[in-house]
Amino acid sequence: MAKDKGILLDPATDDLQIDATRDAQGVVVRGLAVGETAVQNQGLILRAFKGEYKEYPTLGAGISDILGDHEIVGWRREIALQLQADGMKVREVELDMANNKLTIDAAYGS
Template structure:
């Protein structure tokens, strides 16, 4: 389990009484990894899945999407235990942090 600064719904640092809030952040890390595109983080340009590249594209296969998610999370030490992708693009993801 990782701890980090937490973000609010607007993806800004969450604060309470003028201080940043910290807490369990694995779900937050994974969500950001899925949304970010490679090259968006200057500190680590190879990280990111870029899900928006897959959504609504007729050429996207579920197998390719699963592979990109697995590889993208693996780059930040997460192991995908299961992933189920529905035809409408919704998916269920179960993962664990490999330490």
């Protein structure tokens, strides 16, 4: 199963994104929003700490620990390794601490 398509989460709450569609009788025929998940998965991996995903205990970058850290090269490497572990091809990870900006160019597949 491809990882780039899947169930979407609400970006504000991380709850399942519900997009209920009802038929003429009012019965729900579709409910969960499905779409592109690469960016969603990147965010989840960045925020997660190792051990949070019990099936994959080494997955997670723990990005909140970057605050006050000056080891930018290590963080770029860790982020790239974590995204690669999830099957993404990482082209670039750029951290701009002066402007609090993180840029990721990574996607599933080729």
